[in-house]
Amino acid sequence: MKNFEALGLTQPLLDGLAEMGFESPTEIQQQAIPILLKHDGDFIGLAQTGTGKTAAFGIPLLELMDTSSKDTQALILAPTRELAQQICRQIEAMSQKMGKLNVVPVFGGASIMGQIKDIRRGAQVIVATPGRLMDLMKRREVKLDALRFLILDEADEMLNMGFREDIDFILSKTDVGRNIWLFSATMAREIKKIVDTYMKNPEEVRINREDIVNTNISHQYVQLKARDKTEALRRMLDFDQDMFGVVFCRTKRDTQNVADELNNNGYSTEALHGDMSQAQRDAAMKRFRNKNLKLLIATDVAARGIDVDDITHVIHFALPDDPEFYAHRSGRTARAGKKGESIALITKGDMRKLKFMEKKLSISFDRGEIPALEAITQKRISRWTENLKGQEINPKISDELFEEVKASLEDVSKDELIGKFLTKEYNSIYKRNSITDLNDRSKGREDSGEYRERKPRSRGREEGMKTYFINLGRKDDMNKGALLGFVCDVTGIDGKDIGRIVLDGAHSFMDVKEEVAPQMEKINSAERNGRELRANVHDGVVKESRDSRGGRDGGRGRSGGGYKGKRDGNSGGGYKGRRDSGPRSGGFKGRRRDDDSSSSGGGFKGRSSRSNDDSGSGSSFKDRASRPKREDSGSSNKSSGKKGSRSKFFGSKWD
Numbered sequence: 001m002k003n004f005e006a007l008g009l010t011q012p013l014l015d016g017l018a019e020m021g022f023e024s025p026t027e028i029q030q031q032a033i034p035i036l037l038k039h040d041g042d043f044i045g046l047a048q049t050g051t052g053k054t055a056a057f058g059i060p061l062l063e064l065m066d067t068s069s070k071d072t073q074a075l076i077l078a079p080t081r082e083l084a085q086q087i088c089r090q091i092e093a094m095s096q097k098m099g100k101l102n103v104v105p106v107f108g109g110a111s112i113m114g115q116i117k118d119i120r121r122g123a124q125v126i127v128a129t130p131g132r133l134m135d136l137m138k139r140r141e142v143k144l145d146a147l148r149f150l151i152l153d154e155a156d157e158m159l160n161m162g163f164r165e166d167i168d169f170i171l172s173k174t175d176v177g178r179n180i181w182l183f184s185a186t187m188a189r190e191i192k193k194i195v196d197t198y199m200k201n202p203e204e205v206r207i208n209r210e211d212i213v214n215t216n217i218s219h220q221y222v223q224l225k226a227r228d229k230t231e232a233l234r235r236m237l238d239f240d241q242d243m244f245g246v247v248f249c250r251t252k253r254d255t256q257n258v259a260d261e262l263n264n265n266g267y268s269t270e271a272l273h274g275d276m277s278q279a280q281r282d283a284a285m286k287r288f289r290n291k292n293l294k295l296l297i298a299t300d301v302a303a304r305g306i307d308v309d310d311i312t313h314v315i316h317f318a319l320p321d322d323p324e325f326y327a328h329r330s331g332r333t334a335r336a337g338k339k340g341e342s343i344a345l346i347t348k349g350d351m352r353k354l355k356f357m358e359k360k361l362s363i364s365f366d367r368g369e370i371p372a373l374e375a376i377t378q379k380r381i382s383r384w385t386e387n388l389k390g391q392e393i394n395p396k397i398s399d400e401l402f403e404e405v406k407a408s409l410e411d412v413s414k415d416e417l418i419g420k421f422l423t424k425e426y427n428s429i430y431k432r433n434s435i436t437d438l439n440d441r442s443k444g445r446e447d448s449g450e451y452r453e454r455k456p457r458s459r460g461r462e463e464g465m466k467t468y469f470i471n472l473g474r475k476d477d478m479n480k481g482a483l484l485g486f487v488c489d490v491t492g493i494d495g496k497d498i499g500r501i502v503l504d505g506a507h508s509f510m511d512v513k514e515e516v517a518p519q520m521e522k523i524n525s526a527e528r529n530g531r532e533l534r535a536n537v538h539d540g541v542v543k544e545s546r547d548s549r550g551g552r553d554g555g556r557g558r559s560g561g562g563y564k565g566k567r568d569g570n571s572g573g574g575y576k577g578r579r580d581s582g583p584r585s586g587g588f589k590g591r592r593r594d595d596d597s598s599s600s601g602g603g604f605k606g607r608s609s610r611s612n613d614d615s616g617s618g619s620s621f622k623d624r625a626s627r628p629k630r631e632d633s634g635s636s637n638k639s640s641g642k643k644g645s646r647s648k649f650f651g652s653k654w655d
Helices: 011-019 029-038 053-064 081-094 110-121 128-137 155-160 164-173 187-196 207-213 226-239 252-264 278-291 323-330 350-359 371-387 400-409 414-431 480-491 517-525
Strands: 043-046 074-077 103-106 125-128 149-152 179-184 204-205 219-223 245-248 269-272 295-296 313-316 340-346 464-472 498-503 508-513 536-537
Touching: 011 053, 011 081, 029 043, 029 204, 043 053, 053 081, 053 149, 053 179, 074 128, 074 164, 074 269, 081 103, 081 125, 081 278, 103 110, 103 128, 110 128, 125 128, 128 164, 128 252, 149 187, 155 164, 155 179, 155 187, 164 187, 179 187, 204 517, 207 269, 219 350, 226 252, 226 313, 226 340, 226 371, 252 295, 252 480, 269 278, 269 480, 278 480, 313 323, 323 350, 371 414, 464 498, 464 517, 480 498, 480 508, 480 517, 508 517, 517 536
Parallel strands: 043 179, 043 204, 074 125, 074 149, 103 125, 149 179, 219 340, 245 295, 245 313, 269 295, 313 340
Antiparallel strands: 464 508, 464 536, 498 508
């Protein structure tokens, strides 16, 4: 089947698909759409992410709906907010030529009252996450008497995220007069239970997984040391300026740390994980779709619903344990018939897992290399030369100024001038890169592929940049990503023209390319929350505070901290400060005297407001040298002699 006309669709829907750039149906669409148009019953579609499942159920849904009725006729469940929003956008785009269709997204993290108002206006299609939909059903705000279609998208992922009870509740309350269309990557045991319990004689379409993983995607691995992974990303970005991709990390902490380190070194990236607010996640996705970011650093769960065109690379900062997750990740690239690259950054110890992926997915990984600094330099200098040749001369340059500069350079030969220009560009490249060969060819077993937090490389202003002082900081509920987005929106400056961002409590510093720097003046006429803003050129040294080098949440993850004191026998202790943003206060840690542990000064470490000890007993002092070794965040406080108890003054352990 070569085109959508052969599916027998109506012309308004065909016009909408054509305007979206849909030319020919994917395999899941070819097989599912004819069945769903003719079969008045339940349906199961098994296919990987990125195969076109949204259109596979969206197209027949639009053909079968009564758009003249305002009743809720279709309910679509999705595991994440991002995927729910993506489904809404795609259904609205496909139906743009069919007249008014009210599609309402419903998910947590947004105003429930606003969603109730949208539903009351007449929601013909509701796209929801299970938890928020169940809340609305219990409030009796969702009327499902006219429901005809209940669609479960990414059903396996919803179950993995713990939505089984919510799905059971929703299905049990909508068990009359509706068809269930279930789409999943796998037919897991829990999926089979849902099928057996709630579906009747479903038709099934299954797309070959191996074909999907292999389609137009080249699979590579690069072996290196775990500590070099972030610099490897920097090298890749320097070498390929057209890179536009998603980097997958195992944990939320790794995701944030990688994004922070890249941003601190002047690269346009943003984190996407579950600890971010909905507004932050929406802003990050908006900047990514607008290509103001080169890389989106994400966890597997947060990346659900990322459906962005032209993604060139999927990079696995750490390999997933499940081959299915590798297939999900890789499916973000090579869409709509385009080619893409999937690159795994592995250590020596990951080779067995890599071989397991190859066997399970029937793919072959080619060994790749991180570009050497010499190759990066040659490519960037070549690109810089072409840009310089294509640079248009500014007509505002006066003849007097031109002649003045020309006279001042009269004693400089052409070769010398080229050499000076070349030296400036050459130095800027070497300033931001080490000369180390990152490719690990050692025979010894390497440590795990988990991210190791490294102190961000301090970096001054780059050549061709101006530094601006902006009176916005963490106290204004800003992080680096939010500030970048705000400045881009107000000034019209592209994210790739912004370099280093240093965020402090009440202000921030931002490096901007000189050619677009005048646009920063627009900030001086802007307001935020009723306060006038200003942006001034800053020529002095920019000092990064400890918090400014912290997370994208503005350093709120670790508050305070202070002088800890020396560890020699005569030095005094110091104020250690608190380590987190909770109610637990910091305290005076005292000094450590190695020569006489029995007489060393104890320390008032601070009292936890969450302590269960309400006996009112006096303070508890404990010699630091005899304090039991802290192992992990889950360990109990052994100092009290009772498992799980907490000292009134020493508080619970933290990691």
